[in-house]
Each structure stands twice: as structure tokens, then as C-alpha cells.
Amino acid sequence: MQGKIELMGKREKRMYLIFGAVIAAVWAVSTYVTEFSILQLFTEADTFWQFLTEDFLPPKLPGGSELVNIVQSVITTVAMAVAATTVGGILAFFVSLFGSEYISPFPAFAKVVRGFATFLRNIPALVWAFILFSSLGIGTGVAFAALLITSFAFMVRAFVETMDEVSRDCVESLLTVGATFPQRVINGILPACINGFVSWFLYCFEVNIRASTIVGMVGGGGIGLVLFSYLKSFKYNTAFGIILIIAFMVIVVDLFTNRLRREITK
Amino acid sequence: MPMPKQTAEGLRYNKKGKISVCCKDKNMSLVYFFAGTAVCAVLSFAYLDVDWLKLLSRVPSVGEVFFKLAHFDFGMMDLVGEAFMETVSIAVLSTIYSMVLGLFFGMIAAENIFRIHILSVTVKSFFTFLRAVPTPVWVLLMLVCMGFGPSAGIAGLCVHTTAFFTKSFSQSFEDISTETIEALEVTGASKVSVFTNAVLPAAFSQLIAWTGMRFEINFSECAILGMVGAGGIGYVISSNIQGYQYGVAGIAIFLVFVFAFFIERLFVKIKSLIK
Numbered sequence: 001m002q003g004k005i006e007l008m009g010k011r012e013k014r015m016y017l018i019f020g021a022v023i024a025a026v027w028a029v030s031t032y033v034t035e036f037s038i039l040q041l042f043t044e045a046d047t048f049w050q051f052l053t054e055d056f057l058p059p060k061l062p063g064g065s066e067l068v069n070i071v072q073s074v075i076t077t078v079a080m081a082v083a084a085t086t087v088g089g090i091l092a093f094f095v096s097l098f099g100s101e102y103i104s105p106f107p108a109f110a111k112v113v114r115g116f117a118t119f120l121r122n123i124p125a126l127v128w129a130f131i132l133f134s135s136l137g138i139g140t141g142v143a144f145a146a147l148l149i150t151s152f153a154f155m156v157r158a159f160v161e162t163m164d165e166v167s168r169d170c171v172e173s174l175l176t177v178g179a180t181f182p183q184r185v186i187n188g189i190l191p192a193c194i195n196g197f198v199s200w201f202l203y204c205f206e207v208n209i210r211a212s213t214i215v216g217m218v219g220g221g222g223i224g225l226v227l228f229s230y231l232k233s234f235k236y237n238t239a240f241g242i243i244l245i246i247a248f249m250v251i252v253v254d255l256f257t258n259r260l261r262r263e264i265t266k
Numbered sequence: 267m268p269m270p271k272q273t274a275e276g277l278r279y280n281k282k283g284k285i286s287v288c289c290k291d292k293n294m295s296l297v298y299f300f301a302g303t304a305v306c307a308v309l310s311f312a313y314l315d316v317d318w319l320k321l322l323s324r325v326p327s328v329g330e331v332f333f334k335l336a337h338f339d340f341g342m343m344d345l346v347g348e349a350f351m352e353t354v355s356i357a358v359l360s361t362i363y364s365m366v367l368g369l370f371f372g373m374i375a376a377e378n379i380f381r382i383h384i385l386s387v388t389v390k391s392f393f394t395f396l397r398a399v400p401t402p403v404w405v406l407l408m409l410v411c412m413g414f415g416p417s418a419g420i421a422g423l424c425v426h427t428t429a430f431f432t433k434s435f436s437q438s439f440e441d442i443s444t445e446t447i448e449a450l451e452v453t454g455a456s457k458v459s460v461f462t463n464a465v466l467p468a469a470f471s472q473l474i475a476w477t478g479m480r481f482e483i484n485f486s487e488c489a490i491l492g493m494v495g496a497g498g499i500g501y502v503i504s505s506n507i508q509g510y511q512y513g514v515a516g517i518a519i520f521l522v523f524v525f526a527f528f529i530e531r532l533f534v535k536i537k538s539l540i541k
Contacts, residue, residue, distance in 0.1 A: 119523070141318070194296065251395075
């Protein structure tokens with residue numbers, strides 16, 4: 001002791017210590033397994049910089065029919081995300097009513113519903129895409145299905161959590177006056193949760209815009225596939241142009257959803 | 267907000283003479299939102315122009331594939347195990363390195379610590395751009411520079427994750443009340459010690475929540491990485507499905523599922539402990 005005042009509580013200090021120790025241990029094991037060293041980044045920095053400045057810059061976009069193709073594929077990507085999120089949201093709303101113990105007319109069934117959603121959710125979208133591609137073939141319809149599965153499962157979880165967080169008094173009092181299940185949902189759940197539902201829906205849409213680009217890369221079509229084909233054929237300038245388009249698309253969607261969220265929760 | 271018109275008793279009645287239970291000055295933007303979404307969805311379906319009947323007719327084969335996937339083939343278990351360990355390690359390392367970077371950049375990006383507006387705006391918009399580019403693109407770039415292997419995966423994931431952490435951490439920092447920060451500043455504490463002694467402890471539980479959420483995402487993205495060539499479990503899944511060795515792919519998918527489920531539970535526990 002140097003005679004200084006302890007600034008931190010004992011419990012807090014122990015928590016930080018445990019936290020730090022766990023991270024250090026996990027870090028050590030992972031570094032051993034992957035043989036990754038951060039120094040490698042600095043030794044490779046020259047190659048990276050060279051690659052970036054010589055191969056990628058300046059960004060270029062092809063003209064004529066290729067440009068039309070790019071624009072169409074951007075629309076396809078957005079359309080896949082919109083369609084998957086909307087259908088997923090509608091399905092998730094009805095299913096999530098049965099996934100919450102105190103709203104569902106069959107409380108014993110709620111765990112099963114949530115378990116099913118957990119199963120669907122914990123398999124990444126791209127793995128779903130691969131499973132579906134091998135059974136349904138390649139195309140935008142299948143990419144839509146893969147996105148639909150993950151966004152549906154994600155929204156079921158989010159919706160159930162939203163419903164569990166709002167006060168139960170309202171639903172309980174509706175129950176005591178003899179409201180039927182649809183009445184409880186429309187007059188009890190909806191007014192209290194609709195803002196939460198919408199903001200989760202918008203979040204899911206943001207995620208899906210990114211995911212539909214990625215699913216596109218492995219055969220779902222859209223801008224992801226176009227980008228992948230340019231990268232594979234070493235047309236890096238054009239690829240960089242498309243990367244900029246994707247970034248622009250994502251930023252515009254994010255700004256748009258933020259605006260909507262503010263407008264609705266006003 | 268203007269008061270809604272009410273009857274003398276303070277009640278409103280609908281046409282049938284019943285008491286109206288609808289809120290009168292409802293936020294109409296919600297209605298427009300739903301209408302707009304419905305229109306967009308219909309337009310999207312029209313644009314996608316998918317042969318739904320053909321797709322539906324093939325749905326039974328999804329069950330078939332699952333049936334095949336469920337017949338685990340333990341013959342290549344050592345390979346699958348190795349790839350799985352590699353994937354977990356990539357997820358862990360990319361999260362840890364990005365957390366360190368994210369704390370640093372988040373500190374710069376937060377408006378209430380250094381209070382240099384132009385600096386935080388610049389940092390924020392730079393990372394917004396990095397975040398907008400999908401992860402596989404970064405990984406592909408790193409693959410070209412660093413060669414095949416987990417290093418490219420880690421570096422590629424780090425770009426996106428750092429950008430994510432910078433945004434979310436700076437948001438958590440900005441949520442901290444100015445009183446806390448001012449109280450320390452008055453005592454003459456430097457910016458860095460304000461950050462370590464006031465901002466960091468106050469935002470700690472939120473930082474953990476963000477880190478946990480991102481670790482889950484990183485793990486599932488790791489599974490994606492393999493498919494573009496950065497090794498790991500994703501490569502095992504994609505190559506085995508394409509090679510019709512469903513048994514091996516089944517084990518790999520099962521492992522991914524179990525691990526994702528496990529960390530989800532774990533972070534729910536940790537969050538409830540910290541609160």
C-alpha cells in the first residue's frame with residue numbers, strides 16, 4: 001500500500017480481474033491455435049497498401065449494358081431484403097404471440113415455439129443458403145427463402161422479448177374482464193409493443209440488406225454475385241466501384257431507417 | 267399537442283354508441299409506414315419474379331437434405347474438430363483486437379470526452395463507410411494481401427468489427443451524464459483519466475453487452491468466411507455439401523449450432539449477473 005485511497009470497490013475490482021484474466025486466457029489459446037500475430041499486419045502493410053493503391057484505385061464503373069446490369073442487381077438485392085423482412089415480420093408476429101408464456105393461449109407450447117426459433121436462428125444465413133441451394137437449386141427465390149428463415153427466427157426472439165418486457169398488468173386486466181385472445185392482442189399487446197416491433201423490424205431490414213449481398217455472393221444473385229464475378233476475374237477497379245455502390249446503398253438504407261424510427265417513435 | 271375533442275363525460279363513443287377504446291390522436295406515421303412497407307413488399311415480389319410453384323414443388327427435397335445431414339459421418343472428425351477450433355479462435359481474436367481498437371476509436375469518436383467536434387465527426391463517418399462494406403469483401407481483400415489462412419480471416423473481420431465497436435461504444439459513452447465527467451474535470455483530471463475512471467466504469471455493462479452481441483455475430487460470420495476461402499468450419503460445410511458428403515457437413519453444422527446456442531445462453535447469464 002502506498003497510502004492512497006482505494007477508488008474501486010472490492011467486488012468491482014474482482015469482477016474486472018476475472019474479466020481480464022478470462023480474456024487473456026482465451027486470447028492466448030486462440031493465438032496458439034491460429035498462429036496469428038498482430039505484427040504480421042505491419043510487415044504485410046506494404047503489400048496491402050500497394051494492392052490498394054495500384055489495383056483498386058481509381059474506382060471505375062463499366063458503361064452500357066454492364067451498368068444497366070449493375071443497377072438491376074442492386075434493385076434485386078434490395079428487393080430480396082424487403083420481401084424477406086416483410087414476410088418474415090408478418091409470420092414472426094403471429095408466431096411470437098404463441099412464444100410468450102403469458103399471452104399465448106397454450107402456455108405449455110410456448111417453449112417449443114421458442115426452441116424452434118432458436119434452432120432456425122443459430123444456423124447462420126449463409127449456411128441456410130448452402131443447405132437450400134443444394135436442395136432447391138440456385139436463384140433469387142432460394143436466397144429469399146434463406147433470408148426469410150433467419151429474419152423470421154430473429155424477429156420471433158426479438159418480438160417475444162419485447163412482449164415480455166412490457167407490463168403484464170394490461171393483459172391480465174383484459175383477461176379478467178373476459179377479453180378473448182384476439183381482443184387481448186389487439187387492445188393489450190399491440191398498442192404497447194408496436195413501436196418496439198417496428199424498430200426491431202427496421203433493424204432486421206438493415207441486417208438483411210447486408211446479408212442479401214452476402215447470400216448473393218454464393219449464388220443468390222444480385223449485387224453480391226456481380227461483385228464476386230468481377231473480383232474473380234481480377235477486374236479490381238470495377239470491383240471497387242461496386243464496393244462503393246454497396247457502401248452507398250447500405251448507408252442510404254441506414255439513414256432511411258433511422259429517420260423512420262425517429263418518425264414513428266415520436 | 268392539442269387536446270382531443272371529448273364529450274362532457276370525458277368519453278368518446280363510436281357509431282354504435284359504445285365507448286371508443288381507440289386513442290384519438292394516434293401517431294399516423296405508423297399507418298403510413300405499414301402501408302408503405304406493404305407496397306414495397308408487393309413491388310419487390312413483382313420485381314424478383316420467382317417461379318414460386320416450382321420452388322414449392324421442390325420443398326420436400328429440403329427435408330431429404332436434412333435427413334441426409336442427420337446421418338453423421340464421424341470419419342473425418344479430426345478435420346472437422348480442427349476447423350471448428352480454428353473458427354472459434356478467429357472469432358475470439360477478431361473480437362478481442364477490435365475491442366481494444368474500438369475502445370480507442372470510440373473514445374475519440376464520443377462527443378463528450380475530447381469535445382473536438384470535427385475529430386469525432388471525421389472518425390465516425392470514416393467508420394460508417396468501413397461498416398457499410400460487407401465483411402466478406404474485407405476478407406477477400408485480406409486474402410489477396412496476406413495469403414490463405416486464418417490470418418486473413420482475423421484481419422478482415424477486425425475491420426468490420428472495429429467499425430461496429432467504434433459506433434456502439436461511442437454511443438454508450440455519449441449516454442453517460444455530463445455531471446460525472448464534469449465532476450472529474452473540475453478536480454483537474456486529464457482527459458485520459460476521466461475516460462478510465464468515469465466513462466469506462468459507467469459504460470462497462472453496456473460494453474459487455476455489445477461485445478457479447480458482436481462475438482455471436484463474428485462467430486456466425488466466421489462460418490461465412492470459410493465459404494470465400496479463409497478456412498475454418500465454413501469451408502468444411504460448403505465443400506462437403508457441394509461434394510455430397512452430407513454426413514460430414516451435418517456434424518459441422520451441428521457443431522456451429524451448438525456453439526452458437528451455448529454462447530447465446532452464456533451471454534444472457536453474464537448480462538443478468540452484471541445488471
